[in-house]
Amino acid sequence: MGRAMLPHARAALAEAERARTTARRAVGPEPRGWDRPVRELGQEELVLAVPADDPAPDRVRLVGPADCSWVHYAPGNGLAEVVDQACAAAGFRPRAAVRTEQAAAAPLLAATGLGPALVPESIVPPGFASRVLRPDPPVRRMLAAYMRPHPDPLTTAFLDTLAGHPD
Numbered sequence: 001m002g003r004a005m006l007p008h009a010r011a012a013l014a015e016a017e018r019a020r021t022t023a024r025r026a027v028g029p030e031p032r033g034w035d036r037p038v039r040e041l042g043q044e045e046l047v048l049a050v051p052a053d054d055p056a057p058d059r060v061r062l063v064g065p066a067d068c069s070w071v072h073y074a075p076g077n078g079l080a081e082v083v084d085q086a087c088a089a090a091g092f093r094p095r096a097a098v099r100t101e102q103a104a105a106a107p108l109l110a111a112t113g114l115g116p117a118l119v120p121e122s123i124v125p126p127g128f129a130s131r132v133l134r135p136d137p138p139v140r141r142m143l144a145a146y147m148r149p150h151p152d153p154l155t156t157a158f159l160d161t162l163a164g165h166p167d
Contacts, residue, residue: 027162029078030144037147039159043140046082048133049107049117049124059136062090062118069097071109071117079103083118086139107132 030038048060049071072094073080080099087094097115100106103123110117111130118139124132145159 026147027143027145029082029141030146034146037150039145039151039163041143041145041159041162044143045121046086046118046135046139046141047121047124048135049110049119049128050131050133051111051113052130054131054133056131056133058133060133062087062135062139063092068095069115070094071106071115072096072099073103073106074099074101077101077103079106079118079120082139082141086118086135 027041030040048062050056070083072083077100083094098109100109103119104125106117106119107124107128107130110119111128116133118135121132145162147155151159
């Protein structure tokens with residue numbers, strides 16, 4: 001009977017270890033209500049991914065694509081709020097053609113013609129065969145490192161390096 005329980009015990013121990021180590025540190029927008037250490041790293045620029053044959057100029061106001069459907073993010077994705085805020089600042093509410101949980105999927109979906117996608121520039125894949133437009137005015141969000149315990153010297157040095165090289 002002990003052997004039959006052993007796989008379950010191993011799985012429980014593995015889950016406990018994951019829970020203990022998960023989210024000790026992360027990089028992204030600062031979570032709301034986070035009351036532990038935070039280090040701002042710099043701003044991330046967002047761009048519009050559109051199909052290769054889109055005739056828009058390289059710099060575009062967000063009001064241009066207001067009348068079309070958008071590649072949007074699922075409500076749990078932090079980028080959904082960024083898109084909603086950027087579009088609200090431009091005077092419209094984006095209509096979703098499709099929603100994705102994965103930010104990396106958004107430019108690929110936009111490239112197929114489902115609608116424009118406002119994406120972090122850093123996730124546009126190398127050799128992206130479609131177009132990337134720059135919103136005017138630019139859309140940016142602050143990125144930060146946030147941790148559960150106070151950072152150790154190695155983590156602090158790493159964060160210093162990240163903050164010194166925002167690109």
